[in-house]
Amino acid sequence: MTGRDASFRLQGSECLMTHQIAPPMAALVRKLSAIFTLSDEERQMILGLPVMLRDVRPGHDIVREGDRPDKCGLVVSGWVCRYKATDEGRRQIVSLHIRGDIPDVQSLLLTEMDHSLGAITAAQIAFIAHDRLRPVTRSHPRLAEALWRETLIDASTYREWMLCLGRRSAQQRMGHLFCELNARLAAVDLADKDEYALPITQSVLGDALGLSMVHVNRSLQDLRADGLISWSQGRLKIHDRERLQIFSDFNPHYLHQLAA
Amino acid sequence: MTGRDASFRLQGSECLMTHQIAPPMAALVRKLSAIFTLSDEERQMILGLPVMLRDVRPGHDIVREGDRPDKCGLVVSGWVCRYKATDEGRRQIVSLHIRGDIPDVQSLLLTEMDHSLGAITAAQIAFIAHDRLRPVTRSHPRLAEALWRETLIDASTYREWMLCLGRRSAQQRMGHLFCELNARLAAVDLADKDEYALPITQSVLGDALGLSMVHVNRSLQDLRADGLISWSQGRLKIHDRERLQIFSDFNPHYLHQLAA
DNA sequence: CGAAGGCTTGATAGACCTCAAACACAGTGG
DNA sequence: CCACTGTGTTTGAGGTCTATCAAGCCTTCG
Numbered sequence: 200m201t202g203r204d205a206s207f208r209l210q211g212s213e214c215l216m217t218h219q220i221a222p223p224m225a226a227l228v229r230k231l232s233a234i235f236t237l238s239d240e241e242r243q244m245i246l247g248l249p250v251m252l253r254d255v256r257p258g259h260d261i262v263r264e265g266d267r268p269d270k271c272g273l274v275v276s277g278w279v280c281r282y283k284a285t286d287e288g289r290r291q292i293v294s295l296h297i298r299g300d301i302p303d304v305q306s307l308l309l310t311e312m313d314h315s316l317g318a319i320t321a322a323q324i325a326f327i328a329h330d331r332l333r334p335v336t337r338s339h340p341r342l343a344e345a346l347w348r349e350t351l352i353d354a355s356t357y358r359e360w361m362l363c364l365g366r367r368s369a370q371q372r373m374g375h376l377f378c379e380l381n382a383r384l385a386a387v388d389l390a391d392k393d394e395y396a397l398p399i400t401q402s403v404l405g406d407a408l409g410l411s412m413v414h415v416n417r418s419l420q421d422l423r424a425d426g427l428i429s430w431s432q433g434r435l436k437i438h439d440r441e442r443l444q445i446f447s448d449f450n451p452h453y454l455h456q457l458a459a
Numbered sequence: 460m461t462g463r464d465a466s467f468r469l470q471g472s473e474c475l476m477t478h479q480i481a482p483p484m485a486a487l488v489r490k491l492s493a494i495f496t497l498s499d500e501e502r503q504m505i506l507g508l509p510v511m512l513r514d515v516r517p518g519h520d521i522v523r524e525g526d527r528p529d530k531c532g533l534v535v536s537g538w539v540c541r542y543k544a545t546d547e548g549r550r551q552i553v554s555l556h557i558r559g560d561i562p563d564v565q566s567l568l569l570t571e572m573d574h575s576l577g578a579i580t581a582a583q584i585a586f587i588a589h590d591r592l593r594p595v596t597r598s599h600p601r602l603a604e605a606l607w608r609e610t611l612i613d614a615s616t617y618r619e620w621m622l623c624l625g626r627r628s629a630q631q632r633m634g635h636l637f638c639e640l641n642a643r644l645a646a647v648d649l650a651d652k653d654e655y656a657l658p659i660t661q662s663v664l665g666d667a668l669g670l671s672m673v674h675v676n677r678s679l680q681d682l683r684a685d686g687l688i689s690w691s692q693g694r695l696k697i698h699d700r701e702r703l704q705i706f707s708d709f710n711p712h713y714l715h716q717l718a719a
Numbered sequence: 720c721g722a723a724g725g726c727t728t729g730a731t732a733g734a735c736c737t738c739a740a741a742c743a744c745a746g747t748g749g
Numbered sequence: 750c751c752a753c754t755g756t757g758t759t760t761g762a763g764g765t766c767t768a769t770c771a772a773g774c775c776t777t778c779g
Binding site: 368369410411413414417418 | 766767768769770
């Protein structure tokens with residue numbers, strides 16, 4: 200799927216529904232704890248929220264621009280992306296989401312979606328009704344703050360991506376993204392040293408980096424030829440993290456993670 | 460100043476300090492009211508916050524990447540920008556701020572700045588100490604929500620800019636920004652029909668659009684030649700808003716403004 | 720075995736950048 | 750009053766990066 204290809208619009212959001220009082224919220228607790236100290240009561244408050252689990256098929260949308268959701272989705276497994284498209288059908292992925300992310304808390308405060316949310320791989324999403332979540336944030340300001348903080352970190356990540364899109368070369372953008380994913384996946388134990396599963400196509404990567412698929416392929420070859428990375432069978436390996444970080448001008452500070 | 464020029468780093472943040480119990484907060488009240496219904500008590504709460512007014516000279520920084528501010532700044536007058544730079548000194552402006560904006564509420568929740576805040580023109584900033592603001596957001600969840608909402612709208616704007624940077628042509632990006640500024644300035648009565656003061660240089664515009672100064676100049680000529688805009692003596696006129704919006708693929712929805 | 724999706728390569732075009740110089744204008748000091 | 754300076758805008762020429770178009774290849778899967 201190239202930037203110009205509008206085929207991604209055509210797919211519906213078929214999904215399998217299941218109801219469950221689930222441990223998926225543990226991922227959220229874990230994530231929030233990583234940046235914020237939660238009390239036991241607050242922890243229980245979150246774990247007690249009723250959720251609805253849904254499986255979304257790869258390539259299908261979870262929410263679409265213009266929708267007015269009445270629930271927030273938490274990524275339990277799989278890869279999810281936020282994206283927008285121009286009227287000519289050129290797509291830009293603005294963020295990638297993995298286990299523990301709540302890519303649309305914003306729907307709690309902004310009624311209408313200004314972007315879409317799609318599953319890149321098969322994904323499992325835990326939905327929490329706004330009606331359940333809002334009372335919690337109102338009565339527990341610190342929990343609201345924790346979520347607010349999450350959205351601020353998202354915004355910080357946007358800023359860094361903007362710097363990449365506006366001022367860095369194709370190779371640097373790519374290396375930068377690989378570094379970012381490494382850091383974020385490591386934070387939820389999805390990276391093994393400097394190696395992780397990256398189950399996306401080069402075309403999707405192009406949509407995230409603002410590049411054509413062909414150019415992604417060639418830039419990738421540059422990085423491989425420089426011995427910085429390898430990527431095959433859906434696994435990405437960073438051979439020399441130090442060097443890749445310097446080359447890509449990557450500084451993890453914008454992720455606002457606590458020291459690991 | 461081109462994207463590659465690092466001279467902007469060299470300027471300190473000299474400023475003139477004045478203390479005042481001020482009406483500048485009225486700008487904030489007005490802004491929050493535009494997207495959120497405030498009760499009288501909440502309104503008073505905001506107006507009662509002690510602020511410190513500061514004049515910042517054009518080109519000087521208000522806060523810098525790495526700083527750990529203990530206060531938030533509200534723009535009272537002038538033009539302010541958020542920016543980041545690569546290690547090669549290429550600068551990317553990630554947002555522009557005008558009267559009523561609080562570009563760094565985030566410092567309330569994220570201790571260290573991941574970007575800098577600079578004055579483009581002479582600007583007046585009203586600072587509110589975190590120690591004063593935090594108790595208010597903790598005791599008045601709806602006020603916290605109003606501010607949270609502001610930050611979410613910022614994030615939405617980032618997403619749209621990312622779409623511009625990644626997938627739109629230089630001319631479209633430029634037209635898009637002119638449309639956005641028109642809408643935002645109009646919301647605070649700083650635009651007269653489709654005309655407004657735009658006191659920035661082409662170089663700054665390039666830093667915002669991810670373009671070189673030379674290319675900004677040429678793209679500008681294209682827009683002028685097409686009869687879409689004119690820009691002289693610091694005033695920008697949109698001659699045919701409808702056509703400019705279509706050309707630039709501008710849809711004000713991402714600004715989440717209430718219907719005017 | 721054929722079809723489909725993803726990856727790779729080649730050739731060509733165009734968008735945008737860099738370097739360099741000229742121009743316009745306001746402010747300054749002699 | 751006029752040269753002079755500084756800042757911002759404009760123009761030209763040439764080069765690089767990235768896109769587009771088109772085709773071939775490889776793997777998976779029915």
